[in-house]
Structure formats: C-alpha cells, structure tokens
Amino acid sequence: MSTDILLIPGPIVISKRVQDALGTPSVAHTCPEFVAKFSDTLKNTRRLFKAGDSAQPVVLAGSGTLGWDITASNLICPEEKALVLSTGFFSDSFADCLTAYGAEVRKLNAPLGDVVPLDEVRSALKKDAYKLITITHVDTSTAVLSDVKSICEVVKEISPETLIVVDAVCSAGCETLDFDAWGIDYALTxxxxxxxxxxxxxxxxxxxxxxxxxxxxxxxxxxxTSLKKWIPIMQNYEKRQASYFATPAVQLVNALKESTGEILEYGLDKRIEKHREVSEWFKSHLTGAMGLKLVSANDAVSAHGLTAVYVKDPPAAISALKARGIVIAGGIHKDIKGEYIRIGHMGESACNDSLKHLQKCIDALKQAAL
Ligand SMILES: Cc1ncc(COP(=O)(O)O)c(C=O)c1O
Structure with a gap:
C-alpha cells in the first residue's frame, strides 16, 4: 500500500475513523442498524449545507458528476434555457451535461483566473428568462471561488423565478455555504x-x-436519476423506514456518516475558518519567498481547499514531489494545461495539525526548487 501523502484536490486523505467505517461487515441495506445510519447521514448533510427541515437531502451512489445529471434530468426540460457561469473546466462540463439533455445553454465565461462580473450576470438575466442558473462555487481547474451569495442576490432581484443551482463539489465542507439564507434551490457535491x-x-x-x-x-x-423515484426513498430513510428503489452504497454511507460526524463535531464554522487560515498560510509561502504566481487573480476569488499555481515545469514538479512522498495534480484548464500544478488542502490534511501534511509539502516544494 502506498504511504504517499495524497494532496490532489480530491480524493483526499481520509481519517482512521472513516476508513474503519468502510471495513464493516456486510449488512442488509434494509436492516435497522443501517437505516439508522442512513437517517443520521441525511440529517448531517442538512446541517452541512445549513439547510432546514423544508429542504430535501439526496445521497446516491455515484460521483459529483451525477449531480449534474440530476439537475439536467429533473429541474429543466429540453429547450428550456440555462445560464451557466463558467470559471473553468468543471463549469464547462456542467454546461455540456445540460446540453446533452437538450437544454438551451448560454454560457458567460469569466476571464481566466477570475469570476464572471456581476453586471454581466445582471444583464443576461434582464435579457432572457432562464429556467435555471448554474454557479460553480469553486472550479477545481482554476481554484477560483465564486461569490455565490452576491450572485443569488442578483438572481432574486432580477429573475426570482430562476432556479439557482450550485456545484459545491469543491466547496462543501471548506467554504461558507448557506443554502437557506442565500436561497439556493439545488446544491450538489x-x-x-x-x-x-x-x-x-x-x-x-x-x-x-x-x-x-x-x-x-x-x-x-x-x-x-429520477427524483420522483428517489425523494420518497430519502424521506423514508430519514424517518428510519427501510425503503427501496435501488441498492444504496452501504459501506460508503457508513463512511460518510462518520466523516460528516467528524466535521460537525469539529464545528462547521470553525472548520471553514481553519481551511481559510491554512490556505492563506500555504499560498503566502508560494507567492512570498518562492515568488510563484497563482492562477486565481486575487485573494477575493481564491479558493480555500486547493491552490493552483504556475510553475516552470509542471511534470518535473509533480515528479519531484512524488519522489518526496507527496502526490499533487497537474493543470486541466484547456488554455494553460501545461503551465501549472494543483495542490489540495482539504479535510484531514488541512485540519489535523499533527499530520503536518502541508508543512511537508511546502518543504518538498522548496527543495524541488520550482
Ligand atoms: C467543481 C467540480 N464539479 C464536479 C466535479 C465532478 O465530480 P466527480 O469527479 O466526482 O464526478 C468535480 C471533480 O473534481 C469538481 O471539482
């Protein structure tokens, strides 16, 4: 088994408690013990999004991409209009998914490393009626953080009937996200x-x-992906009643119950603040003494769960870190693919100080003389 420290922007290092939850013996997905765990997981999810009782959590076997399919197949019909705010590769892929289901997509592209100006969002919403708008809270290809709260305010002011969809794959658990207070309609992670x-x-x-x-x-x-099928199942599980449409991923749900439990025990707000502190500390090392340039244009649009930074020779940087036991990722934005690297600092690696993962990463980056 590799003992490398995994610092790509997801998957991330998982705690021992989460790993143990994965290794539990098989049980029926309808047994009371599992049903209780699924119920707790759904309740934890609600708290992580800061969503009240009227919101509906959905936890399905699948990856982040499934949330795009859920959006495209349940919240919009073919030929209805979607406005996509693009801050990179993942926003563009969300647009591709909506197009694949027949939605009429208009994309507003942010300048590389920046967000879509609010005035552009405002004028697009004034010009056309959109069934939904998508915001990628953190685009993991650029490490750009969008101001979801301000965008929601603009949508509520100009086009209150437009559904607000937030891709929170790289933000839930490490960025402020206030589902109810901001008036989000669908958030996926x-x-x-x-x-x-x-x-x-x-x-x-x-x-x-x-x-x-x-x-x-x-x-x-x-x-x-039919929510007509899944919503009653989720409601039953949350009420601790076994229910079946398709078999849930039992061990993964066990693991999610523990990982969300850990976050809530740590304190969600405290955890988000910790990600901010760690991110600022990490970025200041790269841009200060090391003189490197971030892909994100300024502090206000810089994500706190990962860093995307230009280096002279990304493959050499990745290999140099790997030789020192640290796994990082390359760039994936089409315009600058071969010019930068991405380093994740989420979850255990950011919040468990005793691991010293990020200090080790900084030391290795310095030794690698980028
Ligand atoms: C912002 C964002 N959205 C969506 C996805 C797709 O998630 P998955 O790879 O789990 O399907 C990713 C993956 O990294 C992502 O970073």
Whole structure:
C-alpha cells in the first residue's frame, strides 16, 4: 500500500475513523442498524449545507458528476434555457451535461483566473428568462471561488423565478455555504473532497421549490436519476423506514456518516475558518519567498481547499514531489494545461495539525526548487 501523502484536490486523505467505517461487515441495506445510519447521514448533510427541515437531502451512489445529471434530468426540460457561469473546466462540463439533455445553454465565461462580473450576470438575466442558473462555487481547474451569495442576490432581484443551482463539489465542507439564507434551490457535491469520505457518493440538497419542480415534472427522460423515484426513498430513510428503489452504497454511507460526524463535531464554522487560515498560510509561502504566481487573480476569488499555481515545469514538479512522498495534480484548464500544478488542502490534511501534511509539502516544494 502506498504511504504517499495524497494532496490532489480530491480524493483526499481520509481519517482512521472513516476508513474503519468502510471495513464493516456486510449488512442488509434494509436492516435497522443501517437505516439508522442512513437517517443520521441525511440529517448531517442538512446541517452541512445549513439547510432546514423544508429542504430535501439526496445521497446516491455515484460521483459529483451525477449531480449534474440530476439537475439536467429533473429541474429543466429540453429547450428550456440555462445560464451557466463558467470559471473553468468543471463549469464547462456542467454546461455540456445540460446540453446533452437538450437544454438551451448560454454560457458567460469569466476571464481566466477570475469570476464572471456581476453586471454581466445582471444583464443576461434582464435579457432572457432562464429556467435555471448554474454557479460553480469553486472550479477545481482554476481554484477560483465564486461569490455565490452576491450572485443569488442578483438572481432574486432580477429573475426570482430562476432556479439557482450550485456545484459545491469543491466547496462543501471548506467554504461558507448557506443554502437557506442565500436561497439556493439545488446544491450538489461529492464524498471525496472536503467532506472527507472516499469517492462514490453524490450528495445534494433541494429547496422546497426545486423539490416541487422535480416532483411535478411530467416527462421523465431518466430512470436512475429520477427524483420522483428517489425523494420518497430519502424521506423514508430519514424517518428510519427501510425503503427501496435501488441498492444504496452501504459501506460508503457508513463512511460518510462518520466523516460528516467528524466535521460537525469539529464545528462547521470553525472548520471553514481553519481551511481559510491554512490556505492563506500555504499560498503566502508560494507567492512570498518562492515568488510563484497563482492562477486565481486575487485573494477575493481564491479558493480555500486547493491552490493552483504556475510553475516552470509542471511534470518535473509533480515528479519531484512524488519522489518526496507527496502526490499533487497537474493543470486541466484547456488554455494553460501545461503551465501549472494543483495542490489540495482539504479535510484531514488541512485540519489535523499533527499530520503536518502541508508543512511537508511546502518543504518538498522548496527543495524541488520550482
Ligand atoms: C467543481 C467540480 N464539479 C464536479 C466535479 C465532478 O465530480 P466527480 O469527479 O466526482 O464526478 C468535480 C471533480 O473534481 C469538481 O471539482
């Protein structure tokens, strides 16, 4: 087994408690013990998104991408309009998914390393009626953080009927995200980033209004992602009643219960503040003494769960760190693919000081003389 420190922007290092939860013996997905764990997991999810009782959590076997399919197949119909705010590769892929299901997509592209100016969002919403808008809270290809709260305010002011969809795959658990207070309709994430579980679960939250849209949708061009099928199942599980549409990923749900439990025990707000502190400390080493340039344009648009930074020779940097026992990732934004590296600092690696993962990473980056 590799003893390398995994510092890519997800999957991330998982705690011993989470790893133990994965190794539990098989049980029936309908047995009372598992049903109780699933119920607790759904309740924890609600708290992580800061969503109240009227919101509907959904936890399915699948990855973050499944949340895009859920959006495209339940919240919009073919030929309806979607406005996509693009801050990089993942925002673009979300647009591709919506297009694949027949939505009419208009994309507003941010300048590389920056966000879409609010005025552009405002004028697009004034010009056309959109069924939904998508915001990628953190685009993991650029480490750009979007101001979801301000965008929500603009949408509520100009086009209150437009559903607000937030891709929180790289933000849930490490960035401030206030589902109810900001008026988000659908937020989607995945298990393998700041939530601190292994890959394999799609985790999302629907507002009352989005739940209504999904339940009233007449044409169903989907089966597995049908929220008409899943919402009653989730409601039953949360009430501790076994229910079946398709078999849940039992061990992964066990792991997510523990990882979300750890975050809530640590304190969600404290955890988010810790990610901010660690990120600022980490970035200041790179941009200070090491004289490197970040992909994100300024502090206000810099994510706190990862860093994307330009280096002279990314493959050499990745190999040099690997030789020192640290695994980082290369760039994936089409315009600058071969010019930068990405380093994740989420979950255990950011919050468990005793591991010293990021100090080790800084030391290795300095030795590698980028
Ligand atoms: C912002 C964002 N959205 C969506 C995805 C897709 O998630 P997955 O790879 O789990 O399908 C990712 C993956 O890294 C991501 O970073």
């Amino acid at each position: 995945a298990s393998q980033k700041a939530l601190g579980a292994p890959p394999g679960l799609s985790i999302s939250m629907l507002s009352q209004r989005a739940t209504r849209v999904a339940l009233q949708k007449e044409e169903q061009h989907t089966f597995f």
